[in-house]
Amino acid sequence: MNNPVTPQLSPATRQFLKGPLELFIDGRWGAGVAENSVASHDPATDDLLAHVAIGDGADIDRAVAAARKAFEGPWSRLSGFERADHLRRLSRLIDENAQTFIELEVLDNGMPLAIAQLTVSSTARLFEYYAGWAERIEGTTTTPPPHVLAAGEALTYTTREPVGVVGQIIPWNVPLSMAGLKLAPALAAGCTVVLKPAEDTPLSAILLARLIQQAGFPDGVVNVVNGYGRDAGAALVAHKDIDKISFTGSTDVGRAIIRSAADNLKKVSLELGGKSPVVVFDDADLDLAVPGVAMATFFLQGQNCMAGTRIFVHERIHDEFVARLVAFVGAFTLGHGLDPATQMGPLISKRQRERVQSYIASGIEEGAKLVLGGIAPEGAGNFLQPTIFTETRPDMRIVREEIFGPVMAIQRFSDPDLDVVARQANDSVFGLSGSVWTQNLSIAHRMAARIRSGHVSINCHGAVGPNIPFGGFKQSGWGREFGRDGLDLYLDTKAVTVKL
Structure with missing residues (x-):
């Protein structure tokens, strides 16, 4: 830092x-x-x-x-x-x-x-x-x-x-x-x-x-x-x-x-609010998906409504994806935003940092595996390391509730049936954003059609612009x-x- x-x-x-x-x-x-x-x-x-x-x-x-x-x-x-x-x-x-x-x-x-x-x-x-x-x-x-x-x-x-x-x-x-x-x-x-x-x-x-x-x-x-x-x-x-x-x-x-x-x-x-799903299929281009999924969660320190914080990764690539993701995110530079080298700044307030820390504690208590971060560095400012959990379940608070901070929850999936995968992705009261990562054009469009969110991106995340309608389904x-x-x-x- x-x-x-x-x-x-x-x-x-x-x-x-x-x-x-x-x-x-x-x-x-x-x-x-x-x-x-x-x-x-x-x-x-x-x-x-x-x-x-x-x-x-x-x-x-x-x-x-x-x-x-x-x-x-x-x-x-x-x-x-x-x-x-x-x-x-x-x-x-x-x-x-x-x-x-x-x-x-x-x-x-x-x-x-x-x-x-x-x-x-x-x-x-x-x-x-x-x-x-x-x-x-x-x-x-x-x-x-x-x-x-x-x-x-x-x-x-x-x-x-x-x-x-x-x-x-x-x-x-x-x-x-x-x-x-x-x-x-x-x-x-x-x-x-x-x-x-x-x-x-x-x-x-x-x-x-x-x-x-x-x-x-x-x-x-x-x-x-x-x-x-x-x-x-x-x-x-x-x-x-x-x-x-x-x-x-x-x-x-x-x-x-x-x-x-x-x-x-x-x-x-x-x-x-949002709790956006990010679905990474086993044919995804990991050179593209790893940094893309990282920024889907950690853009603006995770303090954005369309953050992709529920990550679904096919079991065939899960371990490699997580290893590469941890290496990529672990190299982030935390610091003052006016320093051009900074990749992540502080959270907005001490109150917000304490709120996010309480979610990290709940993830550990509920049995998720902390593989990166979770620590507030000593010194001035409201900094918090980017945090990645694996082995998460749909019933955990870090999976269900909007944290509005730099916390990612990764789940495995294996079922080839897109309807089954979509049910997991849609298991939320929110429906604001989401993304699909695959090189298969058919899977990409079929999965985007099944995700119940107002905005879905393919091989990118949060692709908003002044001419593109943005808003949510359900309680978003x-x-x-x-x-x-x-x-x-x-x-x-x-x-x-x-x-x-």
Whole structure:
């Protein structure tokens, strides 16, 4: 493990961290009504980064009122072409400020440099992608009803209209990407937004709000209220003037959101937990599969919803696969994310590391074989070695529950019947992602068809992109993000009939 000393930061990042880092409501920056703040720490060093203002229910009220005023005012008068211009300006500004975003993502979250670079670039492309959709929102024409036609000529057509004021709640694992994933389609559709970042990682959302202001979005179109879930988040979900909630996070919180949103029947879309299966057949190319399966689990330190953490390996190659996997993962360099040599950074917090350690302990207690890792290195930061278990069973907690950390559980399979293998892969309450590793084209497609997940990759894992719908089956969520499906989440259909 490298010495987790914070590398030199760019002048722009240092200036940003000096603050003030405030709430953004109705085009203005300021402290919350209660004037509370939260400390942001570097998870790799425990160093204090900044103090960030946080809001509560009173601030959510102000933000929702501002969003409603903007929705019914200047934003509603812009055409799709004009909204697209705003989104493209924002995309360019993200590119121009990429280095600051990269450094903030690493400092706030702990992710390795290469991942931060990828997420910043992809976020800029996301706003550019949805700018194109803003120009292509279309209705249809259809046959008028018979009783109207009986009296003469008529016309029936549909329009696609924004759902209104949207509350968006994002997690801490890829903060900027999550903000972009929520904001871009909502703004393209013509909605206005109150965004609540995770209290653990608020920095990139604040910088993004500054660029939204710089890009010329009207006041109140986007409002950013940092705060705790129990205060700002709960108030946003329960607010009677919110037309839709979009949430990414845990399944338990998703259930609570559904109950709260039922009061005024606001629309809800949810991207929730996962426990994704990875199925490695005996003809898999191990030179491709070993690093691919390793990153399916350990990408972002395992702190991602589509992590492939349930690994099914054919018994014919099991031992060789495990040996090569242990050698590959055992060579990972742990360290500060801004060090280019780092392959795994820290977990987000001490609390999260303790949670993951409790799962590792349960795996050992339940009889799984620990073949790598499981140890928290001494020193500063929330580091945890990548952990691999073999000889696991379907009833073990490390196999059934989402750990959200760098823990892999490997099971053997031998039955040639794909239906049997699929039943094992689908033995989960989740159905978000998954992957199949084989050189047999028939097996690849047949197995992908049998896996009950919203997103399945073949000889790769987590192949997401702005144009590819992403979301889950079962308890992994409601709705799809990215692509046209992501835009549809923020549009309502209106039918109009005209008697001519």
